[in-house]
Amino acid sequence: MSAPAPSPLAIADAEPLPRQEEVLSETALAFLAELHRRFTPRRDELLARRAERRAEIARTSTLDFLPETAAIRADDSWKVAPAPPALEDRRVEITGPTDRKMTINALNSGARVWLADFEDASAPTWENVVTGQLNLIDAYTRSIDFTDERTGKTYALRPDEELATVVMRPRGWHLDERHLTDADGTPVPGALVDFGLYFFHNAQRLLDLGKGPYFYLPKTESHLEARLWNDVFVFAQDHLGIPQGTVRATVLIETITAAYEMEEILYELRDHASGLNAGRWDYLFSIVKNFRDGGPKFVLPDRNAVTMTAPFMRAYTELLVRTCHKRGAHAIGGMAAFIPSRRDEEVNKVAFEKVKADKDREANDGFDGSWVAHPDLVPIAMESFDRVLGDRPNQKDRLREDVDVKAEDLIAIDSLDASPTYAGLVNAVQVGIRYIEAWLRGLGAVAIFNLMEDAATAEISRSQIWQWINAGVVLDNGERVTAELARKVAAEELANIRAETGEEAFAAGNWQQAHDLLLKVALDEDYADFLTLPAYEQLKG
Numbered sequence: 001m002s003a004p005a006p007s008p009l010a011i012a013d014a015e016p017l018p019r020q021e022e023v024l025s026e027t028a029l030a031f032l033a034e035l036h037r038r039f040t041p042r043r044d045e046l047l048a049r050r051a052e053r054r055a056e057i058a059r060t061s062t063l064d065f066l067p068e069t070a071a072i073r074a075d076d077s078w079k080v081a082p083a084p085p086a087l088e089d090r091r092v093e094i095t096g097p098t099d100r101k102m103t104i105n106a107l108n109s110g111a112r113v114w115l116a117d118f119e120d121a122s123a124p125t126w127e128n129v130v131t132g133q134l135n136l137i138d139a140y141t142r143s144i145d146f147t148d149e150r151t152g153k154t155y156a157l158r159p160d161e162e163l164a165t166v167v168m169r170p171r172g173w174h175l176d177e178r179h180l181t182d183a184d185g186t187p188v189p190g191a192l193v194d195f196g197l198y199f200f201h202n203a204q205r206l207l208d209l210g211k212g213p214y215f216y217l218p219k220t221e222s223h224l225e226a227r228l229w230n231d232v233f234v235f236a237q238d239h240l241g242i243p244q245g246t247v248r249a250t251v252l253i254e255t256i257t258a259a260y261e262m263e264e265i266l267y268e269l270r271d272h273a274s275g276l277n278a279g280r281w282d283y284l285f286s287i288v289k290n291f292r293d294g295g296p297k298f299v300l301p302d303r304n305a306v307t308m309t310a311p312f313m314r315a316y317t318e319l320l321v322r323t324c325h326k327r328g329a330h331a332i333g334g335m336a337a338f339i340p341s342r343r344d345e346e347v348n349k350v351a352f353e354k355v356k357a358d359k360d361r362e363a364n365d366g367f368d369g370s371w372v373a374h375p376d377l378v379p380i381a382m383e384s385f386d387r388v389l390g391d392r393p394n395q396k397d398r399l400r401e402d403v404d405v406k407a408e409d410l411i412a413i414d415s416l417d418a419s420p421t422y423a424g425l426v427n428a429v430q431v432g433i434r435y436i437e438a439w440l441r442g443l444g445a446v447a448i449f450n451l452m453e454d455a456a457t458a459e460i461s462r463s464q465i466w467q468w469i470n471a472g473v474v475l476d477n478g479e480r481v482t483a484e485l486a487r488k489v490a491a492e493e494l495a496n497i498r499a500e501t502g503e504e505a506f507a508a509g510n511w512q513q514a515h516d517l518l519l520k521v522a523l524d525e526d527y528a529d530f531l532t533l534p535a536y537e538q539l540k541g
Contacts, residue, residue, distance in 0.1 A: 009033050009188065014126045014179040015541075023133045023197055031239065032180065032196045036188045039232055043173050043189055046225050050529075053221070053257060054290060061294040063256065064407045069223065069264045079328035080266055080273040081245055086165045086211040087113075087274050089393035090330055090369035091385035092378055094164065097122040097445050098132030100146045103139055104155040107163040109375040110382070114164040118194040119171050119218045120282075120455040121445040125541035126179045128442060129190075133197045136166065140205050165211055167250060170194030172219030173228075174530055195232065203242045214248045216277065221257045223264035233272050247272045250332060254279030254456075255286040259316055259410050262323040275330030275368070278317050280308065281456035287413065288463040292470065292527060297414040299471050302424025303460050308334060308358065310416045315409035321366040322400040330394060333362035333370035337451045340376045347450060352380060359384035368394035373445075373452035420468055421476045429489045429518070432461040433497070436531075437514035440539060458518075459531050465522040483523045490515055513538065 009029045057063065065073070072078075093113040096102045106114040116136060122128050138144035139157065146155040157163065171177075171190035180188045195215065203213045217229055233247040251258070251265050253276050258265060266273050284306055291298035300306060308317060317333070324331035336358060338351040355372075359381045362370050368389075372381050389395060431448055435458040438446040446453050467473075468481040479485060494515050498506045517535060521528050528534055 009036070009180050009182060012179055012181045017127060017130050019134055020130050022137070023130050023201065028197060028200045031200045032188060032193060033182065034239070035192045035196050035232065035236070036182060038235060039192060039228065040186070040189055042228050046222070046228060047174060049224070050221055057290045058293055061291065061298070063260055063411060065260050066264065069261070072267050073263045078267065078270060080270045082328070083274055083330065084212055084248060087214060087248055087330070090275070090332060091389060092381045093167070093332065093369055093371050094375065094378060095121060095335065095371055095373055097128070098135050100135050100144065101148070101155060103135045104144060104146055104157060105375060107139060108158050109164060110378045111164045111372070112369070114166050115216055115371070116166050116168045117444075119169045123439045123442045123444040123539060124171065124175070124177070124190060124536065125442045125539060127541055129177065129193065133201065136168070136198065137201055140202060140209065160209070165214065167214040167216050168194075168198050169216035169218055170198070173225060174219065175532065175536070178536075192232070196236070199236050200240065203240060203246065207242070207246065212246045212248060214274070215250070217249050217251045219255065219282070220251050220265065221255045223261045223268050226251060226265040226268040230269050230272060245271050248274040250275040250277055250330070252277045252279045252282070253320055254282035256283065256290050256411065257286070259283075259319070260407065262320060263327065266323070266327050266329055273329055275332055276320055276324050277332040278320050278334050279456070280334045281460045283316065285456060285459040285463050287411070288460070288467050289527070289529070291411065291413075292463070292467050296471060298411075299420070299467060299473060300413060300464060301416065301418035301420050302427065303464065304427070305418040305424070306416065308361070312410060312412045312415055315405045315412070318365065318400065318403045319405040319410070322403040325366065325396050325399050328396060330368045330396065331366065333359075333367040335371040335373060336377050336381065337373045337453070338377065339374050339447045339450050339452050341450055351450065355380050356384060363388040366395055366398045366400050368396060419476065420473050420481070422479060425465065425468065425475065425481060425486070426489055426493070428461040428464050429486065429493050432458050432518040432522070433490065433493055433511070433514050436517055436535065437510045439535060440510040440513060442541060455532055462518055462522040462531055466527060469523070486522060487519060490519055
């Protein structure tokens with residue numbers, strides 16, 4: 001007996017958008033409904049498993065490689081599927097949301113890959129979710145252009161052979177899409193909405209263009225979550241008549257638990273895997289979240305003091321390169337988030353030197369590529385990788401067998417010689433308020449103090465405030481971090497923003513709301529798993 005037809009999904013509490021029927025067709029919604037019916041129950045089980053694992057970490061204050069998967073790690077015979085031609089050379093990748101201007105600029109940027117982001121660089125308003133999908137469809141059909149109303153400048157795509165390959169990032173498993181619900185009123189997971197709409201509309205189109213549906217998988221916490229994604233891919237390809245193995249996924253190792261399961265994650269996705277990526281801010285946020293009650297040895301200093309050369313971060317990145325190359329996968333490095341100043345060349349000079357040093361280190365360590373947040377950084381990163389790679393598309397043959405990372409090395413937070421400072425507390429409050437305010441306006445990628453910030457930045461900011469208060473940290477000026485001190489700094493920042501923007505602009509923004517939300521997630525005794533969960537409840541549209 002065949003399975004019953006999936007219940008149609010309802011579009012809930014959303015104003016109609018121009019051209020939405022091109023994305024939300026009956027057949028596309030039926031595909032999403034089937035994904036939801038088949039996979040949401042397992043998603044729910046895996047989210048419950050996260051909470052159980054976190055409770056175990058709270059009890060033991062440690063992590064280790066999994067004994068039950070030791071055979072997978074010990075078996076040298078398996079490899080991931082060979083990379084398709086469009087993903088062989090990933091030496092520079094640019095990241096950004098899928099608004100119309102960014103879509104054109106990213107594809108034209110000269111980077112080999114564009115991470116088209118429906119996750120941390122995109123606030124999930126219904127308009128952003130739907131029009132982001134439309135913009136990608138329009139890009140693949142070359143029917144996209146953009147004129148800036150303010151400057152009158154027009155943007156259009158370069159020839160196909162000059163465009164970046166798109167790797168799309170859907171939302172993480174923890175987020176729902178409240179505007180799409182089933183017959184019971186249950187929302188569809190945002191990850192299935194983003195993946196499903198993109199795959200449904202573009203998989204065959206991308207194959208016709210000589211590429212394929214490629215994905216970045218965020219916030220993965222275990223190999224079982226990777227297994228769920230693999231099952232989604234297998235079903236989606238079969239359901240739409242796309243050849244098995246067409247999908248390729250790069251997994252962000254941006255949680256501390258996933259760092260202990262890198263090989264298992266690649267194994268679960270091996271027919272669809274193309275690499276792993278080292279994501280810095282979310283990784284630090286995950287360490288704080290999981291070890292937040294583990295005492296002084298797990299207290300992180302100011303976020304900007306935790307560079308990729310910190311011993312526990314070196315352990316993480318070197319293990320990632322070794323793991324990827326052992327299994328034939330790409331190792332992709334972290335983000336250069338600097339935004340060039342149009343007014344201060346000295347600021348640019350100093351920042352460009354830091355970006356160059358960071359990308360030189362990654363290329364020399366064996367990474368096959370790396371991320372930048374701005375087109376002006378593409379040539380800098382390209383030069384670093386060109387110098388190491390030359391004409392080779394990657395350096396997967398560099399096995400890094402010299403690397404030997406022990407379980408304790410990954411959580412040796414106290415190996416870093418740095419302490420929290422008052423300036424670090426102020427910066428966390430400043431960035432937290434400014435980012436959340438923009439997010440509540442529907443902007444997920446925000447330039448703050450010459451850095452491109454996304455949701456991961458706000459997560460580490462509020463998590464550090466929470467951790468420092470609960471650990472009773474004493475700052476470099478002798479002050480103990482308390483809820484009262486955090487409120488005082490936040491009030492001062494709100495006053496500074498009011499003076500900076502003027503009364504009219506301040507009143508028109510979401511500044512008080514952002515201030516209150518930051519303090520809620522930073523001061524509440526019950527630590528919220530993700531800032532974006534309470535923030536989504538306040539997001540209009």
